[in-house]
Structure formats: structure tokens, C-alpha cells
Amino acid sequence: MITPLEFLYHFRDLLRERGIRFAITSGMACVYYGLQQNTKDSDWIIEPADLPKLRALLLEYERRVPPWRISYRHIFGAPLVEEYLAAGWTSHLAIWPSAGGPEEHVDIFGAPPRVLPGSVAADEMGFAEPDLVAWMKRTDRDKDWPIVDGLARILEGAQMPEAALHMQQAAALRAIWRALPTAVQNTLLPHRPLLAMIESVSDDDMLQGLIRVERTIWETVNQERYRRYQHEWKEFYRRWKKEDFWEWPTPEPFSRQHERLVRAAKTYDLPVVILDEAAKEAAWTRGIERATLISGRPSATVLALAPSRGRMLP
């Protein structure tokens, strides 16, 4: 029986063999960095242009002897197609690499949230760099924020200036910031406006309060982003479910499932682009309004702390 970690590294090696550009992120990356003790799912950022090669790999392994059993999972997700994943959707697969063995959950991103285009980088082991994982972990889940802070500490230990982008503790942030040359500080400021306030706020508790407001902004903007995908997917799913003899996921091979899901996405109108420029602006604005209400701070303060729309919703 193959273990989840053996599967992770085997799948990584297969992607490399096929020239598929990838980075392992989220839970397994946090295990790698020593910040998460347990996960079974693996999350992969795959270059959307390489998805045809990934589908070919899956189809090949479904036909080999002994075969992998591969299936879409029932959860919220789009077809494993370039256009959808490049537009921020995710695809979710279950893979049984051995008969009778456990299923492996494989979650695939093409354009991961909060990660700037062209900045996906993996180390020699195939894991996303800590800076990238830290941007992805700015979610509205409480459990992710200690990980953002832990990744900042790792970046600090590696003497990388990006530590200042992710540090969640006021005193440590102040110390890191002051040690950076001005030229480096200037490259970081557009990503984290709070950095510009460090010297004007002398009290660490006050600075900690601003860090908390900043976190609230990330949380609410993420909720506004996610809820738009969720709404469209629910509407699509409800329309699709009205088909006669509807079933999902079907027990058929992945190749047939994939055709079925692609056809359903077209027939029942699962939109490719959820966040066009206007929708991004609306999500960002609404997120900041909500963060203002939640934090009880003046709107000017919240707006001054908010990273740009392009930084939060690239």
C-alpha cells in the first residue's frame, strides 16, 4: 500500500518527468516547513498551460496495469480545464493508486488566490516558497494566521526581507523593518501599506492593533472573493441536478467523467470568469467596508491599511 507521502513524491516525480510546471502548496507545504502536523490532502499549483499534459498523464495512469482509479470529488470545483483554472477556479480529484488502498485527495490550483501572476516558485523539492504559501494562507480561517506568522519567522531565519510582509507580531515586525535598507523597504511597501506606519506608531500594542485590522481586511476581502465563486457554482449545480438520472460523481472512468463535467459546465453555464475587473473592485470595496464595521476603526484608517485591489485580488 502506498502512503500519502509516498504518493505525494511519486506524483511530483511524474509531473517532473512530463515537464508539467508545478509547486506543492498549502497543507503539505506546511508539513514540509514544520508548521502543520497532519494532513492527507495535497494541493498543487499547476501552470494552466500544462493542464493538457496533466490530463494526458491521468488518462495514461487510468489505463495502465495496475490502473489508478481517478475521480472528480463531489465538492465545489470546476473541470480540470485551462480556462477555468486560469480564472481562479480549483479542481478536486480523488486518486486510488492501488486497489483497496486509501484514496488520495489532490486539489489543483491554476491561479492561486493572492499570488501575483508570474511569482509561482518552488524549491528543489517541489514545494512552494514560504512567501507564496504565506500569501495563500491569508484566508478567513483562524488556523491559517499562526502559519502566516510562522512562515514569516522562517523567512526571517533565512534572512529574506519578505519576512516583513508576513510578520504578525508588532515587536518582531518593527525590528525586522528597521534592519532593512531603505531601498529594500521601498520594494516592500506596495505590498503592505502597514509598513509605512511603523515609525509613526511608537507603541507596540497600537501597532499590534493595526496588524489585527489588516488581518480583518484580508479575511473580509477573501470572503467576498470566495462567495462569488460559491454562488455561481451553487447555481450551476442546482441547474445540472435537474437532469434525469443525475449522479455526481459518476462511477465511470475519469476520461468519461471529465467529458461529462465539461459538457455540463457548458450546458448549465458555469461561468469561466467570476472576478472581472469590476467584480474585483466590488469585492475589494465591500471587503473594506465590512472590515471597517468589524474593526470599529475610522474608514480612513482601514483604507490606509488596505493593500491595493491588485495586491489582494490579482
Add this chain to the structure above:
Amino acid sequence: MNVDSLKLPDSYYEHLAEIMGQEAADWARLPRAERERELTRHHMLYNTPDDLSLWPAELDGGVDRP
């Protein structure tokens, strides 16, 4: 970044203990190979998926609810 060659100070692990608990900090101190052995042992003992719910929490219990 190669985590195998990264040496972090004691203050890092003390901070992890503060924000994540002592057990998590002790785990982080282990060499990567040992962490992976622990994780595999856990997977063998507790063969459960990460998320047991039929629908993820983000869908508020599923598409059958308004």
C-alpha cells in the same frame, strides 16, 4: 528554500510554542525526515480523510440549502 539546511534559533521554536502550542513546536524541531516518518505513522493509524463532511463548510452544508 531547502528546509533541511535551514537552522532556526531557539527563539523561533519558543515563539511557535506561544502561538501554536508546545507539541507543535516540538514537532517543528524534528528533522524533516523524522517529521515525515511521524506523519506516515499517523496516516497508517488514522486512515481518515482530512474533511469528513459531505460538503465543505464554505458551502454552508451544501447546495440543497438556500
